[in-house]
Amino acid sequence: xxxxxxxxxxxxxxxxxxxxxxxxxxxxxxxxxxxxxxxxxxxxxxxxxxxxxxxxxxxxxxxxxxxxxxxxxxxxxxxxxxxxxxxxxxxxxxxxxxxxxxxxxxxxxxxxxxxxxxxxxxxxxxxxxxxxxxxxxxxxxxxxxxxxxxxxxxxxx
Amino acid sequence: xxxxxxxxxxxxxxxxxxxxxxxxxxxxxxxxxxxxxxxxxxxxxxxxxxxxxxxxxxxxxxxxxxxxxxxxxxxxxxxxxxxxxxxxxxxxxxxxxxxxxxxxxxxxxxxxxxxxxxxxxxxxxxxxxxxxxxxxxxxxxxxxxxxxxxxxxxxxxxxxxxxxxxxxxxxxxxxxxxxxxxxxxxxxxxxxxxxxxxxxxxxxxxxxxxxxxxxxxxxxxxxxxxxxxxxxxxxxxxxxxxxxxxxxxxxxxxxxxxxxxxxxxxxxxxxxxxxxxxxxxxxxxxxxxxxxxxxxxxxxxxxxxxxxxxxxxxxxxxxxxxxxxxxxxxxxxxxxxxxxxxxxxxxxxxxxxxxxxxxxxxxxxxxxxxxxxxxxxxxxxxxxxxxxxxxxxxxxxxxxxxxxxxxxxxxxxxxxxxxxxxxxxxxxxxxxxxxxxxxxxxxxxxxxxxxxxxxxxxxxxxxxxxxxxxxxxxxxxxxxxxxxxxxxxxxxxxxxxxxxxxxxxxxxxxxxxxxxxxxxxxxxxxxxxxxxxxxxxxxxxxxxxxxxxxxxxxxxxxxxxxxxxxxxxxxxxxxxx
Ligand SMILES: [Zn+2]
Ligand SMILES: [Zn+2]
Ligand SMILES: [Zn+2]
Ligand SMILES: [Zn+2]
Ligand SMILES: [Zn+2]
Ligand SMILES: [Zn+2]
Ligand SMILES: [Zn+2]
Numbered sequence: 001x002x003x004x005x006x007x008x009x010x011x012x013x014x015x016x017x018x019x020x021x022x023x024x025x026x027x028x029x030x031x032x033x034x035x036x037x038x039x040x041x042x043x044x045x046x047x048x049x050x051x052x053x054x055x056x057x058x059x060x061x062x063x064x065x066x067x068x069x070x071x072x073x074x075x076x077x078x079x080x081x082x083x084x085x086x087x088x089x090x091x092x093x094x095x096x097x098x099x100x101x102x103x104x105x106x107x108x109x110x111x112x113x114x115x116x117x118x119x120x121x122x123x124x125x126x127x128x129x130x131x132x133x134x135x136x137x138x139x140x141x142x143x144x145x146x147x148x149x150x151x152x153x154x155x156x157x
Numbered sequence: 158x159x160x161x162x163x164x165x166x167x168x169x170x171x172x173x174x175x176x177x178x179x180x181x182x183x184x185x186x187x188x189x190x191x192x193x194x195x196x197x198x199x200x201x202x203x204x205x206x207x208x209x210x211x212x213x214x215x216x217x218x219x220x221x222x223x224x225x226x227x228x229x230x231x232x233x234x235x236x237x238x239x240x241x242x243x244x245x246x247x248x249x250x251x252x253x254x255x256x257x258x259x260x261x262x263x264x265x266x267x268x269x270x271x272x273x274x275x276x277x278x279x280x281x282x283x284x285x286x287x288x289x290x291x292x293x294x295x296x297x298x299x300x301x302x303x304x305x306x307x308x309x310x311x312x313x314x315x316x317x318x319x320x321x322x323x324x325x326x327x328x329x330x331x332x333x334x335x336x337x338x339x340x341x342x343x344x345x346x347x348x349x350x351x352x353x354x355x356x357x358x359x360x361x362x363x364x365x366x367x368x369x370x371x372x373x374x375x376x377x378x379x380x381x382x383x384x385x386x387x388x389x390x391x392x393x394x395x396x397x398x399x400x401x402x403x404x405x406x407x408x409x410x411x412x413x414x415x416x417x418x419x420x421x422x423x424x425x426x427x428x429x430x431x432x433x434x435x436x437x438x439x440x441x442x443x444x445x446x447x448x449x450x451x452x453x454x455x456x457x458x459x460x461x462x463x464x465x466x467x468x469x470x471x472x473x474x475x476x477x478x479x480x481x482x483x484x485x486x487x488x489x490x491x492x493x494x495x496x497x498x499x500x501x502x503x504x505x506x507x508x509x510x511x512x513x514x515x516x517x518x519x520x521x522x523x524x525x526x527x528x529x530x531x532x533x534x535x536x537x538x539x540x541x542x543x544x545x546x547x548x549x550x551x552x553x554x555x556x557x558x559x560x561x562x563x564x565x566x567x568x569x570x571x572x573x574x575x576x577x578x579x580x581x582x583x584x585x586x587x588x589x590x591x592x593x594x595x596x597x598x599x600x601x602x603x604x605x606x607x608x609x610x611x612x613x614x615x616x617x618x619x620x621x622x623x624x625x626x627x628x629x630x631x632x633x634x635x636x637x638x639x640x641x642x643x644x645x646x647x648x649x650x651x652x653x654x655x656x657x658x659x660x661x662x663x664x665x666x667x668x669x670x671x672x673x674x675x676x677x678x679x680x681x682x683x684x685x686x687x688x689x690x691x692x693x694x695x696x697x698x699x700x701x702x703x704x705x706x707x708x709x710x711x712x713x714x715x716x717x718x719x720x721x722x723x724x725x726x727x728x729x730x731x732x733x734x
Pocket of ligand 3: 369370371374375376391392393394395
């Protein structure tokens with residue numbers, strides 16, 4: 001508990017100092033609970049998520065960083081490795097491939113990489129996975145783009 | 158005197174198992190290997206390892222690899238674990254492509270990152286700063302503090318034996334973290350657990366070794382793979398099949414045991430209702446009970462076949478054509494043109510097949526419980542009765558070993574007999590001659606064992622309750638020891654005959670001369686073929702004529718005991734020569 005708090009505080013200070021260093025990621029610690037964080041990440045360019053801003057919620061266990069944080073999308077996203085309803089993410093580094101040397105910042109980077117490189121063979125969203133597996137790239141992209149527009153872009157006027 | 162008698166008994170035993178005095182034996186005369194294969198059978202093809210032996214072997218293997226490859230013992234341990242403790246595989250792979258092996262296993266030759274020159278170094282996990290003598294890294298040079306290492310190791314060790322393949326915490330790094338690091342940085346409790354996994358891995362990941370499956374037993378068995386029969390006896394006295402780790406099950410093979418066990422568990426729930434109101438599933442033939450009014454029956458998983466109770470036809474074809482799903486007029490049609498009788502006949506078959514199963518199962522289970530009883534009796538004999546008997550009959554306990562032998566033999570025979578019922582269940586219906594012969598052999602085995610069991614139980618009772626030394630005790634000894642040896646040989650031969658698939662049975666009915674049967678015995682290696690011949694010579698001599706042979710013995714026609722020529726009445730069963 002003490003170790004995880006100390007480590008999270010270090011990450012917090014690093015985030016403050018490096019503010020704006022990575023324009024794609026904006027990590028925010030909860031005002032009252034250092035074990036709750038949110039992040040805003042930008043959809044990577046040349047993907048159907050380009051132009052969208054996606055919100056992530058972090059729940060950090062007491063054993064952090066020996067145990068990985070729990071991360072889910074708060075913003076709806078159409079992606080084979082993200083559960084469409086719950087926002088749960090299937091990503092190896094958040095499970096058995098976790099290393100205590102990862103940080104919340106590097107987790108965000110890994111999620112951005114996952115958005116650009118979906119793994120249709122371990123789908124949490126079967127519709128999305130099936131489109132990719134059947135080779136219907138255009139179908140996948142138009143669905144994903146539609147949801148990006150609906151859920152991840154600021155409403156106009 | 159006693160000593161002489163014991164020697165004589167051994168002679169008799171040899172005589173019986175090796176030499177069959179009737180004409181069949183002549184057939185064997187030209188085949189010198191029969192004795193050799195017999196010896197090989199008795200030679201142990203496994204060894205029991207205690208913890209000391211395991212540690213010693215593991216250490217030996219590690220030192221060997223460490224010397225041959227000129228690497229540290231820790232590295233050798235990591236390598237061996239990676240290749241499932243197969244020393245020659247490690248050598249082969251290493252010398253074929255050392256670089257590749259190093260990469261796969263994570264044995265680095267040089268630092269990936271230079272050791273920083275600063276006084277204060279930041280730990281890669283907690284991001285705190287430490288003086289350079291209080292921060293540690295594996296061969297790669299990625300540095301973490303003691304507390305973070307200990308936490309990292311502890312997490313991996315809690316997760317299980319995967320901790321033996323631990324890698325550096327840096328996400329981009331594959332450097333192996335070996336036992337030396339664990340010893341230096343983990344908590345004492347974690348070190349202990351890690352060592353436990355390390356030793357267990359030597360047994361569990363090694364293709365040649367397995368733990369004894371008896372509850373609470375810590376011995377392991379090393380088996381010479383490919384050396385023949387799988388039955389092994391642990392030092393804890395549990396006997397089991399090394400291959401499938403079920404209890405020892407010669408003469409049936411592992412597949413039959415698995416099938417039989419599966420069948421028993423599938424049938425056990427059904428045994429009660431089955432006869433009353435069931436039909437066989439048209440697809441998988443398992444009996445299906447109709448417990449609801451609906452005619453739409455779905456067989457239990459994995460089959461899940463859907464059919465109609467009335468006509469046993471597939472449910473999918475029911476509908477418009479049959480007058481709706483719930484009004485099957487195929488039943489009526491079928492009854493009219495006699496197809497219905499087919500269905501009834503099938504139901505009859507299922508009932509018969511169940512009765513058949515019940516027959517074998519009951520006898521299998523009975524022998525199982527008899528065996529348990531015999532083992533309990535043996536225990537009782539060793540702990541209580543033997544000492545008493547020794548006092549009453551003024552015999553040293555070592556001279557009473559023949560009683561223990563007898564009870565051990567009884568337990569072993571019950572085990573074999575039990576499995577012959579699974580064997581019998583799977584003899585195909587159409588192999589009539591084989592079935593008959595099998596049942597004959599089984600019947601003989603059963604009555605032989607009964608004889609031994611009676612003698613060891615009832616007749617011994619007299620001497621246990623006697624108040625004074627009995628004159629007949631030595632006769633009793635001869636009889637019980639003789640019966641034990643006769644029964645042992647019969648069962649050993651029976652086991653081998655069944656393992657050979659009773660392959661002689663066709664030739665037996667086809668030819669009168671056993672010599673010509675050789676060509677008909679197709680399968681198996683030549684030594685197995687020869688062994689089966691010994692078997693049959695021996696088996697056939699049972700229940701046949703008594704005969705005199707040149708070594709000065711005659712074998713009793715009734716119980717097959719090899720009597721000395723100086724007597725004319727069988728020493729065992731009192732029948733005349
Ligand atoms: Zn640290
Ligand atoms: Zn490293
Ligand atoms: Zn054991
Ligand atoms: Zn087996
Ligand atoms: Zn079925
Ligand atoms: Zn029907
Ligand atoms: Zn006799």
